[in-house]
Amino acid sequence: MFGGGYVGLVTGACFADLGHDVVIRDVVPERIEQLRAGEIPIYEPGLEQVVERNRERLQFTLEIDEVVDDAEFLYIAVGTPPTPSGDADLHYVWTVIDQLPQELPGRPVVVMKSTVPVGTGEAVRRRLDARGLTHVGYVSNPEFLAEGSAVRDFMNPDRIVVGSFDPDDGERVVGLHRGLETEVVRTDVQSAELVKLAANAFLSTRISFINEIANVCDLVGADVVDVAKGVGLDHRLGPHFLKAGIGFGGSCFPKDVTALKQLAGNSGYQFMLLQAVWEVNELQKRRVVQKLQKHLGSLHGKRIALLGLAFKPNTDDMREAPSRVIAYRLLSEGAEVRAWDPVAHPGDLPGIELAETVLDAVRGADAAVIVTEWPELATLPTPEVREAMAQPLIIDGRNLLDPVAAREAGFAYEGIGRPRHATTPNPSHREELRT
Ligand SMILES: NC(=O)c1ccc[n+]([C@@H]2O[C@H](COP(=O)([O-])OP(=O)(O)OC[C@H]3O[C@@H](n4cnc5c(N)ncnc54)[C@H](O)[C@@H]3O)[C@@H](O)[C@H]2O)c1
Numbered sequence: 001m002f003g004g005g006y007v008g009l010v011t012g013a014c015f016a017d018l019g020h021d022v023v024i025r026d027v028v029p030e031r032i033e034q035l036r037a038g039e040i041p042i043y044e045p046g047l048e049q050v051v052e053r054n055r056e057r058l059q060f061t062l063e064i065d066e067v068v069d070d071a072e073f074l075y076i077a078v079g080t081p082p083t084p085s086g087d088a089d090l091h092y093v094w095t096v097i098d099q100l101p102q103e104l105p106g107r108p109v110v111v112m113k114s115t116v117p118v119g120t121g122e123a124v125r126r127r128l129d130a131r132g133l134t135h136v137g138y139v140s141n142p143e144f145l146a147e148g149s150a151v152r153d154f155m156n157p158d159r160i161v162v163g164s165f166d167p168d169d170g171e172r173v174v175g176l177h178r179g180l181e182t183e184v185v186r187t188d189v190q191s192a193e194l195v196k197l198a199a200n201a202f203l204s205t206r207i208s209f210i211n212e213i214a215n216v217c218d219l220v221g222a223d224v225v226d227v228a229k230g231v232g233l234d235h236r237l238g239p240h241f242l243k244a245g246i247g248f249g250g251s252c253f254p255k256d257v258t259a260l261k262q263l264a265g266n267s268g269y270q271f272m273l274l275q276a277v278w279e280v281n282e283l284q285k286r287r288v289v290q291k292l293q294k295h296l297g298s299l300h301g302k303r304i305a306l307l308g309l310a311f312k313p314n315t316d317d318m319r320e321a322p323s324r325v326i327a328y329r330l331l332s333e334g335a336e337v338r339a340w341d342p343v344a345h346p347g348d349l350p351g352i353e354l355a356e357t358v359l360d361a362v363r364g365a366d367a368a369v370i371v372t373e374w375p376e377l378a379t380l381p382t383p384e385v386r387e388a389m390a391q392p393l394i395i396d397g398r399n400l401l402d403p404v405a406a407r408e409a410g411f412a413y414e415g416i417g418r419p420r421h422a423t424t425p426n427p428s429h430r431e432e433l434r435t
Pocket of ligand 1: 002003004005006008026028029031077078079080092095096113114115116122143144145146148150251252
């Protein structure tokens with residue numbers, strides 16, 4: 001397994017759990033040292049136990065030779081971040097391909113787990129052939145796990161997608177998953193590559209769609225939670241990914257939406273829908289600022305508590321997290337920002353104060369913004385929190401709280417697309433609510 005990040009580590013450990021011998025190679029020495037010492041460098045529920053019970057079958061290394069030695073499958077799970085143009089940056093992938101030794105016995109199969117643009121498999125095939133590695137197979141086996149539930153997702157996948165040039169290589173990769181009960185989609189390499197990008201683009205589209213509905217709700221007096229429930233009960237639509245909020249983030253959706261849009265553009269097709277999905281998401285993050293201004297007027301000198309920094313609960317991943325945009329929009333409006341997160345403790349948010357506890361974050365705050373729906377925040381509207389705040393205002397960016405209960409607990413409350421439950425802005429509402 002090349003890459004010991006969120007995907008490589010989880011996939012490698014889970015393959016070991018299925019009974020395979022796995023060697024994970026990364027290029028970050030501290031990461032490998034930690035793993036060898038039994039420490040898990042990322043926060044992912046259940047991963048530690050899987051690694052622990054498979055110690056015998058799992059090895060961690062910095063060395064190429066150790067990872068390729070006798071390997072039947074050469075999994076690639078390195079990062080594919082966006083370039084400034086929006087295309088996927090494949091240089092980590094090419095480094096792996098170019099570092100494969102010339103002598104590889106048997107018929108090892110390079111298996112692409114990283115999310116890559118359509119056409120990457122063909123390009124890798126050409127590069128392997130040009131290096132004389134014609135006996136090395138190539139298979140696309142995209143990964144659909146979600147951070148926060150990655151182990152469960154690997155063990156209970158909705159499907160396994162395997163695209164190959166050579167049918168036997170594909171069957172061997174399917175065979176690796178023996179023990180998992182699910183549908184297998186066998187296809188060509190290009191289609192497998194596109195399944196991954198299309199799935200993430202579609203999920204992102206659903207989020208932007210329901211966020212637009214929420215914005216309409218704010219204007220017409222409807223409640224997006226009820227609307228989404230009514231829409232999602234239609235069996236043709238289903239209930240998933242219809243939760244309105246302050247937009248999607250993370251290392252996958254933003255990157256994959258851009259990559260697909262860019263891929264289409266490079267091929268001569270303008271993917272207008274994805275352009276809109278992207279723009280809606282960017283605006284959605286900023287709506288928090290407008291909602292705060294609606295209640296507080298100018299944010300200059302106001303103290304705002306940002307509750308949650310990770311892009312979603314149960315992960316410490318802050319890549320493309322909406323919290324980053326919101327934090328810096330608030331700073332540029334002149335607000336003081338104090339943030340709390342139970343596991344994400346970033347060192348790269350200059351100007352943002354990090355608090356140890358929720359109570360520390362909200363102390364003296366003019367508003368608390370729920371940015372990530374951590375379970376710890378479900379009980380936010382307590383008398384203790386209300387007393388600690390300078391103004392008991394909650395902007396619930398994830399519609400986590402019961403609006404009625406929050407208001408009964410003495411808070412001014414505003415969710416996303418829940419105007420029936422919003423509090424009319426009034427600078428003296430604290431006094432009103434208390435009397
Ligand atoms: N994170 C997710 O939820 C998720 C889900 C599905 C697919 N993916 C895709 O999987 C890929 C990996 O994502 P991730 O979140 O695990 O990234 P990550 O950044 O967490 O991990 C990538 C790892 O690869 C290592 N690496 C870089 N060059 C290497 C090399 N030459 N040899 C060995 N290791 C090397 C890095 O040090 C890093 O630890 C991406 O293409 C991503 O789009 C991610």
